Amino acid sequence: MEDTKPAVVLLVEDDPGDQKLVKYALRFQQHQSNLQIVGTGEEAIEYLRQCKKGDESTPRPDIILLDLNMPGMGGKKFLQNIKADDELSTIPVVVVSTSDEKQDIEESYKLHAAGYVQKSDNLDKLRRIIQKLTQYWFATSMLVKK
Amino acid sequence: MKPKIDMTIPKRRAFSRLIAATSHNMTINHKLVMIIMLTCVATLIIAGGTFTGYEWNILRQLMVMNLSAQAETLAETCKAAVAFDDAEDAKETLSSLKVGPSIVFGGIYDEEGKLISAYYRYGSDRGVQPNSVQGDGYRFEGDYLTVFKCIILDGDVIGTVCIRSDLEPLRRMLFSSIKIILIIIGVSLLAAYFISSRLQSVVSQPIIKLTELAKAISEGKDYAVRGVKVSNDEIGLLIDAFNEMLDEIQHRDHALVEANKELEAKVAERTADLEAMIEKLNRSNRQLQEFTYVASHDLREPLRKISAFGQLLAASLSDKLESDDRENLDFMIDGANRMQQMVEALLTYSRITTKGVDFETIDLNEVVKELTSFELAVKIEETNAAVELPEPLHHVNCDATQVRQLLQNLIANALKYQKTGVIPKITICSSVQDDGMVRVEVQDNGIGIEEEQYNNVFTMFRRLHTRQEYEGTGIGLAVCKKIVERHGGDIGVSSVYRQGSTFWFTMPAAQEVTVNAASQSDSQATL
Numbered sequence: 060m061e062d063t064k065p066a067v068v069l070l071v072e073d074d075p076g077d078q079k080l081v082k083y084a085l086r087f088q089q090h091q092s093n094l095q096i097v098g099t100g101e102e103a104i105e106y107l108r109q110c111k112k113g114d115e116s117t118p119r120p121d122i123i124l125l126d127l128n129m130p131g132m133g134g135k136k137f138l139q140n141i142k143a144d145d146e147l148s149t150i151p152v153v154v155v156s157t158s159d160e161k162q163d164i165e166e167s168y169k170l171h172a173a174g175y176v177q178k179s180d181n182l183d184k185l186r187r188i189i190q191k192l193t194q195y196w197f198a199t200s201m202l203v204k205k
Numbered sequence: 206m207k208p209k210i211d212m213t214i215p216k217r218r219a220f221s222r223l224i225a226a227t228s229h230n231m232t233i234n235h236k237l238v239m240i241i242m243l244t245c246v247a248t249l250i251i252a253g254g255t256f257t258g259y260e261w262n263i264l265r266q267l268m269v270m271n272l273s274a275q276a277e278t279l280a281e282t283c284k285a286a287v288a289f290d291d292a293e294d295a296k297e298t299l300s301s302l303k304v305g306p307s308i309v310f311g312g313i314y315d316e317e318g319k320l321i322s323a324y325y326r327y328g329s330d331r332g333v334q335p336n337s338v339q340g341d342g343y344r345f346e347g348d349y350l351t352v353f354k355c356i357i358l359d360g361d362v363i364g365t366v367c368i369r370s371d372l373e374p375l376r377r378m379l380f381s382s383i384k385i386i387l388i389i390i391g392v393s394l395l396a397a398y399f400i401s402s403r404l405q406s407v408v409s410q411p412i413i414k415l416t417e418l419a420k421a422i423s424e425g426k427d428y429a430v431r432g433v434k435v436s437n438d439e440i441g442l443l444i445d446a447f448n449e450m451l452d453e454i455q456h457r458d459h460a461l462v463e464a465n466k467e468l469e470a471k472v473a474e475r476t477a478d479l480e481a482m483i484e485k486l487n488r489s490n491r492q493l494q495e496f497t498y499v500a501s502h503d504l505r506e507p508l509r510k511i512s513a514f515g516q517l518l519a520a521s522l523s524d525k526l527e528s529d530d531r532e533n534l535d536f537m538i539d540g541a542n543r544m545q546q547m548v549e550a551l552l553t554y555s556r557i558t559t560k561g562v563d564f565e566t567i568d569l570n571e572v573v574k575e576l577t578s579f580e581l582a583v584k585i586e587e588t589n590a591a592v593e594l595p596e597p598l599h600h601v602n603c604d605a606t607q608v609r610q611l612l613q614n615l616i617a618n619a620l621k622y623q624k625t626g627v628i629p630k631i632t633i634c635s636s637v638q639d640d641g642m643v644r645v646e647v648q649d650n651g652i653g654i655e656e657e658q659y660n661n662v663f664t665m666f667r668r669l670h671t672r673q674e675y676e677g678t679g680i681g682l683a684v685c686k687k688i689v690e691r692h693g694g695d696i697g698v699s700s701v702y703r704q705g706s707t708f709w710f711t712m713p714a715a716q717e718v719t720v721n722a723a724s725q726s727d728s729q730a731t732l
Contacts, residue, residue, distance in 0.1 A: 076510045083517065157506055160560075180509045180545050182516040 065091040066197040069120035071103045071137065072096065072155070073129045077178065081124060081155070084186040085193065092193070093118065099129055100137035107147055120150055121200040122193055125172075127156040127163060138170040151196045155189070233412055237405035238398065245397040246390075253386040260382050264375050268350055269343050272368055275305065276354035280366045283313050287321060287356050287364040295322035302368065309333045309349070310369040316362060338365050348372050411440045415447060428455035497555040501548045508548060511541040543678075547666075550680035553610070554665070557687045562604050564692070566715040569598035569612070569645065573633060576613050584620050590629035592616065598635040599643045600715035607688045608712065612647075614681040615708050619649035621675055622706075627651075642694060642711040653702040662698060685710070 068085065072078050078096050085092050095118070097103045103125075109117040123141075127134035134154065141147045151173035156163060159177050167175050174192050179185040224243070228236050279298065286294035295313045302311040302324050310333045311324035318338040325333065335351050343352040349369050356364040418432050428451055432444040515538040519531075526534065577585055577592050585592065601608065612633075619631045632648045654662060654669070661667050665683040685708075689696040694711035 074506075076514070080513055080517075157509065178509060180512040180542065182513050182520075185513070 065093040066121040066193075066200065067093045067095060067118045068193060069103065069106065069123045070094060070096045071100065071123060071129070071134070072126040073098045074126070077126065077155075080178075080182070080185065081189065083182075084189040087186065088190055088193070092197075095120065100132035100134065100140075103137055104132075104140060107141070107144075111146060122173075122196040123150055123152045124155050124189070124193075125152050127154060127158060127167070135166060135170060138167065138172060142171045151199070153192050153196070232409075234402075234405050234409040237409055238401050241401035241405070242394065242398060245394055245401075249390040249393055253383075253390055257379070257383055257386060261375075261379055264378055265345070265350075268370065268372075268375055269352065272308075272350060272352040272370055273343065273354070275302070275308075276352045276366050276368045279311070279313075279368065280354045280356045283366065284356055284358050284363070287313060287315065288358055290315070290321065292322050296324075298322075299324040305370065307370045307374050308368055309371050310335075310367070312367045313356075314338050314365045314367065316364055318365070321364065333369060335367060335369060338367060340365075345372075408440070411435055411444065415440075415444055419447070422451070428458050494555055494559050497551060498559050501552040501555060504548045505545065505552070508541055508545045512538060512545060515541060547678045547680065550678045550684070554680060554684050554687060557607060557684065557691055561607065561691060564602045564604055564713070567601050567603055567605055567608055569601060569608070569635065570594065572609050572612055573598070573616075576609065576616060580613055581616055581620065584617065588620055588623070588629050590620055590631060592631045592633070594633050596634060598633065598645065599637055601643050601645075601712040602715045603692050603712050604688075607691070611685050611688045611710065612645075614685050615647040615710075618681060618708070619647060619651060619706075621677070622649075622651045622670075624652055624703075637714055638711065641714055643714045644709055644711045646707050646709045648705065648707040650705040653704050653706050654698060654700040655702050656700070659698050659700070663696065 070078060070081050072081065082094060082096075085094055095106070097106050103123075106117050107120075110119050125134045125138065132140075134156070138152055138154075141150065141152065148171075152171075153174040153176060154167045154172045155176045155178060157178045158164075164175050173196060176185075176188050176192065179188070224240070228239060231239070279301070282301075283295050283298040285291070286298060299311045299313065299322055302308050303326075308324075309326045312334065313321045313323075315321055323334070325331070327333075333349070335346070339353050341353060341355055343350060345351075348371055350372060351367060351369045354366045355362045356366060415432050418430065422428060422430065431448045431451060434441045434444045434448075515534065519534050519538060522534070523531075573592070573594065584590070616631060616633075620629050623629050627650065630650045633645065634648075635643050635645045638644055658669055662669065663682045663686040666679040668677060668679040670677075686696050689710045689712070692712050694713070696708070696710040698706055698708050700706035
């Protein structure tokens with residue numbers, strides 16, 4: 060039986076351009092997705108708090124796409140917070156960042172990131188990677204839901 | 206060589222030289238006592254000897270006078286006996302000689318020298334009788350003193366009296382006086398020793414003090430102390446001269462210390478200046494590196510946007526644009542892409558210094574193997590190239606990521622700069638140099654480089670070919686040069702134009718492996 064309920068993607072990204080590019084990348088997706096966008100780590104925390112309360116307007120994300128370099132608490136701090144929360148720690152977080160610094164990649168995985176994607180200048184490449192990753196995690200989260 | 210003043214004693218004073226030689230290691234006060242004692246001994250011996258000789262003479266005179274008086278008395282009393290040739294009477298007269306204990310013989314002779322009567326202390330002659338008779342007088346013969354006195358009656362010599370005494374009492378008296386003299390000499394010497402031991406310090410003490418002072422100064426280097434002058438003699442002059450010398454040394458020492466201080470201050474000042482300048486240079490160098498890194502890092506973001514949205518725009522406008530506009534958009538996107546590549550390369554370049562890690566031992570064989578299996582695998586397959594290592598490469602001590610980048614760039618260049626239709630052949634070999642560096646050579650059969658371009662190829666953004674001929678940013682070899690420089694090595698190229706190039710670089714050898722390689726070559730040499 061095909062699950063028709065769209066998968067929820069929470070994008071934590073401050074740059075409107077990158078928000079749009081991710082939106083574009085998710086458009087040609089086999090699986091329909093419900094993209095929720097917040098601009099900072101603090102907003103994401105607030106979103107998840109609402110979602111814990113069972114608010115309809117803030118559905119629980121199946122996957123979080125996270126930028127590292129953001130004003131305020133930043134991606135790593137957010138990652139640390141969410142992984143410390145027992146209820147939220149199972150949500151896969153894929154880091155999507157401009158940085159290809161070894162230090163950023165290693166730290167992200169140490170904080171239990173589910174993947175690390177470098178924002179590519181090649182639109183097709185970016186789209187392919189984001190699609191593959193989200194598909195994988197959607198499938199995983201669907202299994203959990205069942 | 207320093208001039209030295211001869212302080213030895215002139216040759217002709219042999220005795221002084223002997224004393225000087227025997228007292229070579231003595232202290233000055235012992236020397237003084239010794240000299241005083243030698244002088245005293247010499248003078249006392251001379252005085253004692255002279256006195257003894259004088260006394261001997263006096264005693265002899267006294268004995269002669271005494272014996273002569275006895276002979277004269279005897280000559281008077283025996284006149285009648287001689288005149289009448291009465292031997293009995295003469296003998297009686299002679300018996301008075303018994304009272305003189307040292308008189309061994311007494312004799313009365315007639316005028317012809319014939320013995321009328323004789324007295325022997327020991328009863329008989331026993332060789333004590335004189336051989337001949339003479340006139341008034343005396344003589345010392347052997348152990349005896351013999352005195353003769355003529356017997357005169359009415360102006361005529363009628364005979365001779367002879368008395369002979371042995372010299373025993375004379376000797377006894379002489380011995381006892383020698384004994385006394387020796388005792389006096391002994392006591393005098395003791396007194397002289399006692400006095401000289403105490404008084405020598407008047408001379409020696411200032412010298413000893415001066416010596417101690419000189420020793421203390423030479424050990425302690427304190428030129429501020431001075432000798433105390435206690436007398437106006439030569440030692441006083443010596444102390445004056447010594448103090449003057451100390452003044453001079455102290456003055457020079459002070460000047461030297463001052464000059465040294467001044468010099469040190471100058472050196473410290475210059476060092477501080479230099480350090481400040483180095484610090485300033487380092488700071489601006491760091492700032493420049495930081496700037497390059499930050500600029501290239503932050504430039505990537507907007508560039509990526511231009512490129513991504515350009516592509517998005519190109520996709521959505523693909524069938525709505527005129528071919529000319531389409532071409533313009535493509536140029537724009539291409540430009541953004543190229544700029545992105547250059548920024549990326551610049552970032553790589555600046556990371557060499559800002560993100561370098563500590564050196565470790567690296568097996569270059571492994572590095573080449575990995576590069577040809579992964580990073581360069583596609584290109585090698587496309588070109589059908591052969592990458593060969595005739596001998597195993599030496600291990601080096603370096604930054605793992607950077608040496609990988611270095612070899613990747615060099616091999617990639619060797620694959621890229623090829624004549625069309627030629628199968629690339631790349632040979633990599635290494636050797637250990639005398640300075641402990643490993644020299645690695647990457648040889649290809651590519652298009653080669655003209656000699657005047659050898660140095661230009663390592664300059665940033667300097668390209669020898671158009672982008673249509675060979676793709677590239679012109680930063681790859683600049684990165685290589687910077688990596689090698691960070692490792693304290695050199696990089697260079699030699700080439701036969703149109704036939705191939707050999708790029709070489711040097712890197713510090715891994716310590717333990719160099720030893721192995723050296724021992725291997727040793728063992729090969731002995732084979």
